[in-house]
Amino acid sequence: MKQWFLKNRYGLTVALVAAIILLPFLGAAPLMDPDEPVYGETAREMLLAGDWLSPRIFGQYWYDKPPLFYWLEMLSYSFFGISDISSRLPSVIMALATTLYVYVQGKELFNKPIAFLSALLLVTSAGFMYIGKAAVTDMTLMFTLTVTMISFYRKKYYIAYIFCGLSLLAKGPVGYAFPALIMLIYLAWTRQWTLMKHMKIPQGILLAFAVGLPWYFLMYKVHGEVFLDTFIGYHNITRFAAPEHPGQNSIFFFIPILFAAMMPWTAALFPTLWRLFKKRDPFRDTLQYCLVWAAFIFLFFSFSKTQLVTYIAPMFPPTAYLLGWYGYRCYIERKFSRPLLLTLYLLGLAVLACNAIPLHEEASFFRPAILWGSCLLAAALFLPAVCLWRHYYRAAFIAGIVTMTAFSWAVFGFIIPQFKDHVTSYDTAQILPDVYDGHSMLYIEKFLRPGISYYSGMYGREWDPVKDPDLEALLQTKDKIFLIMSKSTFHKLAKSQHLIDRFGIAAETPTQVILINHP
Structure with a gap:
């Protein structure tokens, strides 16, 4: 055994x-x-x-x-x-x-x-x-x-x-x-x-x-x-040729996405490519295959008109192979690219600097999450850098693995649950049966509708605050109407359409509100 x-x-x-x-x-x-x-x-x-x-x-x-x-x-x-x-x-x-x-x-x-x-x-x-x-x-x-x-x-x-x-x-x-x-x-x-x-x-x-x-x-x-x-x-076809959200696509969109997705190993991306093209290697053919595999996916979606952050996920495995090969070469040759060390420190400082980014009042709940997440991610960059500087190659790798494991536990076990009210519709769905009469028309903001439906079983009717915010028609309807929207949408409408003030608030959570046309 x-x-x-x-x-x-x-x-x-x-x-x-x-x-x-x-x-x-x-x-x-x-x-x-x-x-x-x-x-x-x-x-x-x-x-x-x-x-x-x-x-x-x-x-x-x-x-x-x-x-x-x-x-x-x-x-x-x-x-x-x-x-x-x-x-x-x-x-x-x-x-x-x-x-x-x-x-x-x-x-x-x-x-x-x-x-x-x-x-x-x-x-x-x-x-x-x-x-x-x-x-x-x-x-x-x-x-x-x-x-x-x-x-x-x-x-x-x-x-x-x-x-x-x-x-x-x-x-x-x-x-x-x-x-x-x-x-x-x-x-x-x-x-x-x-x-x-x-x-x-x-x-x-x-x-x-x-x-x-x-x-x-x-x-x-x-x-x-x-x-x-x-x-x-x-x-x-259409989503590749035309943007689903006009104005939100760019040929450079996935560059920061890739850097963020491969954290904390991002610093090794450029040294890996430099080493790959600079020196011949026994694994050259396999490395070329991985490079074509990763680059094709990255470029394909970079030219797509509809872009979501998860689209380039299939390039992660070949990218990991390239990075793993580079780490192996550094270890057996007992040397690494000097810019790698500098990049690790600069990325660590950049991650910590995220705490200085000014946040809108409605997004202030992110502040503790940014603090905890940035500190752990910076540790995953600084600790390997210190180990590499002292030529402790194995310790550098272990430090990165351990700190990223701690990072995952902190993010999914502590940080995300702390602001679940701001990123889910669970609480609103729980109070909806106590507020909604079960037969009146129910409108739900498009972004919230899947979560409300999943947790309450009530589908409602989609309401788009951008394309169809016809508040006057909702108010003039004789029958009772319930309308669920985020508080950020509510505050925006309050500034541009004062009709929103004529709705009554049937219930609310920290980030969402259930309105009624005839209080």
Whole structure:
């Protein structure tokens, strides 16, 4: 038994660190508006309707995403009941699987030390922690796409095509297009076109479609053209070509997102690229593949007109491999890039400087969170820097892992629960049954509606304070009307539309208010 533990100590360490980071505090805070409740509510309604085919929300069919993550949530609900923990559990399982897969396959792609470093760098990066504990689809896509890309490189083609089909069920056409385009770019760059003869492309396409397309055919058979027009036309083509939120997209949008997501290992990004192109390496071909994989995803979404912070998540595993390789080179060569040390200190100071950022009065609740989070994150930068300066390479790595583990516990166990009132609709949903009469018209601000529906079971009608804030019509309606909105929206309307003052306040929480037109 002792020999077994010694032989598998690297893998056991990876599994232990991943479990310590990802498993605790799943239910410490309610699902956060608006994304987590959207997926939780969709899976809840599908399960209650006994419909495993058609995603639905607010009592209506919804064609925004394919069903793989919903199916995983529905299975979780079936086994453990409907709760915040069971909503997030599928993402956690996918995150654990991704971490362990990166380690196991990294031993084949590189060697055991690089695999070990890469897996731990991945699971302790800030962005991976966040997505791995959130009830959103991105971690499911990350896992399926990671298996696809590594299987292609290792010439495990049938596995690659199966998971390509699962990626199609996880996120839509990008799950099929990304592997094909990444492989084409890699083959063109390395001039290995002869590999295409061995990739079993005809059989693979059929296998991937056999896994991924039946759901699409059944959806088309049941819902017809509206499914294709909405899912393919709007949610894939239109959202790539035109911004969902005009004025909020930029070709540089994902640069700070990547730097923040890879914290505290961000400082090594540029030295890694410099080392990769400056010197030849025994792992050069594998490194080129990882670089193409990561860069393609980053550039694709940088040019997309609709941009959300989680879109580049599938580039985290190949980026972790690149960083793990660089850390290994520093260790065995007993030297590192001097700018790396300076960058660590500067990033640590920049993180601490976030405490000086002036906050609007309505956002002042973030101040304690910024203080605690910045101090722990700065420690994850300063401590490795001190160790590197003294040439304690192993201690530098351990210091980063330990401080980021502490960071994860502080953020998910203490910081987020402290301001749950400001990022969830849980409290409003709890008091709504005591205020709402059960039959009058109920309007809910668009941003809050998923959370209210998930926790109260009341769908209401969507109210958009930007596109349709017709307060006069609501006031003139003879029937009683209830209106739920955030207090920030309420205060903005109070400055621009004094009609809001004629509504009565039926109930309120620290951040939301329930209004009534005829008090």
